[in-house]
Amino acid sequence: MFEIKKKEQLAPIIYQMEVSAPRVAKKALPGQFIIIRIDEYGERIPLTIKDSDPEKGTITIVFQVAGKTTTQLSTLNVGDSILDLVGPLGNPTELPEGKSNVICVGGGVGTACMYPQVKELSKRGSYVTAIIGARTKELVLLEEDFRKYASRLIICTDDGSYGEKGFVSGVLRRLLDAGERPDLVIAIGPLMMMKVLADVTREYGVKTMVSLNPIMVDGTGMCGGCRVTVGGEVKFTCVDGPEFDAHKVDFNELMMRQRYYLDEEKVSKEKHACKLQLGGNQNA
Ligand SMILES: Cc1cc2nc3c(=O)[nH]c(=O)nc-3n(C[C@H](O)[C@H](O)[C@H](O)COP(=O)(O)OP(=O)(O)OC[C@H]3O[C@@H](n4cnc5c(N)ncnc54)[C@H](O)[C@@H]3O)c2cc1C
Ligand code: FES
Known part of the structure; x- marks a missing residue:
């Protein structure tokens, strides 16, 4: 127990x-x-x-x-x-060795899921930007926790009630438009958010990892419940993931599978x- x-x-x-x-x-x-x-x-x-x-x-x-x-x-x-x-x-996140420049993007409860990466990157002395998004002010999560570890924290809300008004994808695009080129972007949140972020970073050729959240049953690679298509190959999120190259994930298929039940x-x-x-x- x-x-x-x-x-x-x-x-x-x-x-x-x-x-x-x-x-x-x-x-x-x-x-x-x-x-x-x-x-x-x-x-x-x-x-x-x-x-x-x-x-x-x-x-x-x-x-x-x-x-x-x-x-x-x-x-x-x-x-x-x-x-x-x-x-x-699951496999631990493959973080760049030594000091690096990483942007971590979290949406909704996915914000909490990317906290460990931000903390670890900070311990390694990396420059880590955390972009956290929520629908409205009362749903912004773990602000104080992120302030401890992020080199830069950008908060945005859909309704503008706290931080910048808009979506995390808009913030990321602004940074990339301004010439920032992180070594890695990590995105965790709703599937639609991760899909849109993948489209943004693809344009700029920035390596991006997403943590997928398909339905899981056994978590051992036996049942096939968590299968996703990545780069045209079938992968089991529980043992091959949960993180994958965002530019290779078939998000449309995954969104459809999540609605099955x-x-x-x-x-x-x-x-x-x-x-x-x-x-x-x-x-x-
Ligand atoms: C690797 C991984 C990590 C996750 N981490 C978190 C987390 O830290 N915090 C958090 O709030 N949620 C997390 N989730 C999602 C969480 O597992 C689901 O919200 C939860 O299973 C819903 O169960 P339910 O019975 O309350 O709702 P249900 O009514 O059963 O489902 C609600 C929605 O949750 C999803 N879901 C349902 N069952 C599962 C399942 N067995 N596995 C995965 N998704 C399911 C489906 O999309 C469904 O539409 C994670 C999912 C994965 C795959
Ligand atoms: S949850 Fe069964 S194979 Fe991944």
Whole structure:
């Protein structure tokens, strides 16, 4: 069992939790994720390791309430436990050796997923620009955390309620238009955001990595659930990724695959909400 040591609500539907997982904490590297199953009736969902503390034996996750499992997770409190937690899974981010100039772009909850890369790059003495985007001010995540490690932090909101008005892709284009040529761009967020960013950096020939979030089941490369097409080849995100060359990813196919189970996910969420209201068994 993996006990929840801390819980914090970062935004209306976004939570941060510190969970006891000593073995995972010892090995976790930027870009890796875990798969959890809350209880014996639960489905398995992947979540990025935002941070880890090998001494305390804890890892930190940040999640957005999307459907049944994340709703259920959000109802757990300090002292409660998660039944299964496996990791660290996936390949760590391939960061440039030594000092480099990297732009990390995060959108929505993806902002939290790119925090470990920003922290690691800062430790290596790199010049790291973090561009974080959110729909509106109250959804801007982890500003203080990023201020600690980013050499430059640019915040933007879709409605202009905080930071610059507009999308992260607009900010990145402005920097590239102004002549900046980073060694690498890392982008993590909604698929549409990553697709648009890939189109922008392709124009300028800037190497870009994206972290993909297809539906995952086993996380071991056996079920094929997380398959994506990259450079015309089939890849399994859980073992070959989760990060891939943005200029080679077939985003249209991935967006279509992510919608396959929308009807089932809706039914599952509604059934769960109904049980919560009735105060009955939340697991069935
Ligand atoms: C490598 C990886 C890392 C991720 N890291 C984070 C993170 O740090 N924070 C965060 O909030 N979200 C993260 N996600 C997405 C997260 O796994 C989904 O939001 C979650 O599975 C939704 O489950 P649900 O039952 O609450 O919602 P559902 O109603 O089941 O699904 C809502 C949406 O989430 C996606 N989804 C559903 N099941 C899965 C699944 N098993 N695997 C992947 N996506 C799924 C689908 O696009 C679906 O439309 C990550 C996904 C991947 C693949
Ligand atoms: S999740 Fe099953 S192959 Fe990747």
